[in-house]
Amino acid sequence: MLAEIQYYSRLALGIRQVTRTPLPPDPESFIRRQFVERERRFLEVAERVVFANPAHPSHVMFRIAGCALGDLARHVEQDGLVTTLTTLRGEGVYLSHDEWRGTTPIVRAGREISFGANGFRNPFVKGWSESQSSGSTGRPMTTAHSTEARVHTNAHQFLRFREFGLSDRAWITLRPILPATTGLNSALRGRVVGTPVDRWFSVGSTLADYGHYRAATWAMVTLGNLAGARAPYPTFLPPDDFGPVAAHIARRRREGRASVVQGILSPLVRVAAAAIEQGHDITGTVFLCGGEALTPGKREVFERAGCLASPSYALSEVGHVGLGCPEMTGNCVHLLEDAVAAITHRRRAPYADEVEVDSLHFTSLLPYAANFFINVEMDDEGTIEPVTCNCVFSRIGFTRRIRHIAAFGKLTPQGMNFHGTELVPVLEEVLPARFGGRPGDYQLVECEAPNKQTELRLHISPRVGLTDPERVRDAFVEHMRPRRGGALATRLWLHSNGVRAVISEPHATPTGKVHAVRLLRASSSPGRTRVGHEA
Numbered sequence: 365m366l367a368e369i370q371y372y373s374r375l376a377l378g379i380r381q382v383t384r385t386p387l388p389p390d391p392e393s394f395i396r397r398q399f400v401e402r403e404r405r406f407l408e409v410a411e412r413v414v415f416a417n418p419a420h421p422s423h424v425m426f427r428i429a430g431c432a433l434g435d436l437a438r439h440v441e442q443d444g445l446v447t448t449l450t451t452l453r454g455e456g457v458y459l460s461h462d463e464w465r466g467t468t469p470i471v472r473a474g475r476e477i478s479f480g481a482n483g484f485r486n487p488f489v490k491g492w493s494e495s496q497s498s499g500s501t502g503r504p505m506t507t508a509h510s511t512e513a514r515v516h517t518n519a520h521q522f523l524r525f526r527e528f529g530l531s532d533r534a535w536i537t538l539r540p541i542l543p544a545t546t547g548l549n550s551a552l553r554g555r556v557v558g559t560p561v562d563r564w565f566s567v568g569s570t571l572a573d574y575g576h577y578r579a580a581t582w583a584m585v586t587l588g589n590l591a592g593a594r595a596p597y598p599t600f601l602p603p604d605d606f607g608p609v610a611a612h613i614a615r616r617r618r619e620g621r622a623s624v625v626q627g628i629l630s631p632l633v634r635v636a637a638a639a640i641e642q643g644h645d646i647t648g649t650v651f652l653c654g655g656e657a658l659t660p661g662k663r664e665v666f667e668r669a670g671c672l673a674s675p676s677y678a679l680s681e682v683g684h685v686g687l688g689c690p691e692m693t694g695n696c697v698h699l700l701e702d703a704v705a706a707i708t709h710r711r712r713a714p715y716a717d718e719v720e721v722d723s724l725h726f727t728s729l730l731p732y733a734a735n736f737f738i739n740v741e742m743d744d745e746g747t748i749e750p751v752t753c754n755c756v757f758s759r760i761g762f763t764r765r766i767r768h769i770a771a772f773g774k775l776t777p778q779g780m781n782f783h784g785t786e787l788v789p790v791l792e793e794v795l796p797a798r799f800g801g802r803p804g805d806y807q808l809v810e811c812e813a814p815n816k817q818t819e820l821r822l823h824i825s826p827r828v829g830l831t832d833p834e835r836v837r838d839a840f841v842e843h844m845r846p847r848r849g850g851a852l853a854t855r856l857w858l859h860s861n862g863v864r865a866v867i868s869e870p871h872a873t874p875t876g877k878v879h880a881v882r883l884l885r886a887s888s889s890p891g892r893t894r895v896g897h898e899a
């Protein structure tokens with residue numbers, strides 16, 4: 365409780381600070397300068413955070429690789445940052461997602477490298493706005509973002525709005541209230557970037573223990589408004605009904621004002637579908653979507669409603685990685701190379717016997733990024749390739765894009781992450797112990813439902829002999845009960861519409877073996893499967 369009070373006090377001070385910090389006078393020049401200076405800044409942060417600290421896990425990796433700071437600087441100058449990072453990956457300077465989460469030890473050249481809970485946090489950054497990965501086991505992953513990082517994101521956001529011609533639109537945000545901070549940040553950001561937020565819609569009003577988070581959200585919006593934010597208070601949606609958002613967009617449209625709607629992709633699809641079903645005219649609305657891959661099926665729903673959808677790609681631990689532009693279609697974004705460097709490395713996917721993926725590796729470039737990573741994997745794959753378009757991001761120099769972004773080794777329904785390392789013990793041990801059966805009798809599939817929602821389907825083998833699959837679903841949800849920071853919303857969402865439980869024969873793999881986790885990718889290549897530990 366005391367920790368929570370301290371956290372909200374910090375959050376209140378941070379909100380005041382970020383609300384009163386204007387954008388840089390020329391955001392485009394500001395971002396371009398960051399981009400031009402990125403190699404120098406990367407070396408400066410590496411020197412301060414890694415090379416000045418012999419115990420830093422990346423420092424140990426550099427020592428094992430025989431690379432001193434001078435070697436690194438020379439390499440970057442001669443070959444550029446991307447080539448250097450690719451070479452370093454080959455020399456063992458990288459971090460797999462499970463290593464960073466602490467579920468697998470870091471071993472390089474036969475030597476185990478230990479690190480503490482905050483081993484990759486930048487000690488020179490004072491953050492206040494926390495985001496936390498959901499999950500029930502492993503190390504809690506808290507990232508605290510600073511005011512400088514928020515201002516940087518606001519500058520990206522400003523350029524995105526200007527490029528799409530959205531600055532005069534009614535800005536609607538569809539995001540959860542506290543303890544997740546994304547909704548609050550979004551609502552408070554409007555006036556700073558020059559487009560005040562018109563309405564903030566939120567799901568998550570039915571859970572009994574949401575009461576004090578409602579009060580905390582109300583208090584934080586009030587504090588922001590006292591500092592000049594002019595942010596709206598959240599409007600709660602009825603359970604399982606996104607019609608009120610569509611009705612609001614149609615009303616604004618009749619008043620002569622088009623809208624831009626921002627949030628997690630699956631709920632935004634529900635808004636477009638509600639407009640079609642209930643006859644609300646939302647033609648011309650732009651949906652800025654995050655958290656999930658923009659699949660052809662989901663895009664088609666937006667198009668049927670006469671709307672445009674554009675994706676973004678962000679990772680709470682790394683920051684904003686990519687943004688779509690008006691010339692891009694599909695599951696594809698400009699890589700924001702002022703803030704993050706990215707390479708791919710081909711490797712075998714976890715929980716899969718035969719599948720290889722181009723795993724994305726990220727490196728932090730901003731001195732005020734919460735974590736300082738060199739080649740960290742987030743269990744996402746994608747294709748990095750050159751792009752030529754005539755948008756502000758290309759003009760700045762962001763001439764590489766990431767295409768076909770998809771998760772492997774984790775499920776990402778509705779913008780939430782469930783990692784294989786957390787799921788496997790629940791499916792292989794917890795559920796069989798409680799309901800009978802054995803490993804392989806419980807399988808989890810991520811799929812796109814007929815209404816284009818991304819959902820998890822829990823398959824239970826008939827040989828378990830259950831008649832009420834919903835009991836297993838409730839036990840699964842209870843076991844994945846997450847912690848603070850987006851976590852309560854996760855539990856609510858899982859309860860309301862997230863997991864469908866069905867009795868079905870176990871899926872066998874191509875080798876004929878039964879696996880406990882079957883991760884079906886809903887995004888770029890329908891039909892490709894990710895399979896789990898062998899029974």
Ligand SMILES: [Zn+2]
Nearest residue numbers: 689691753755
């Ligand atoms: Zn572009």
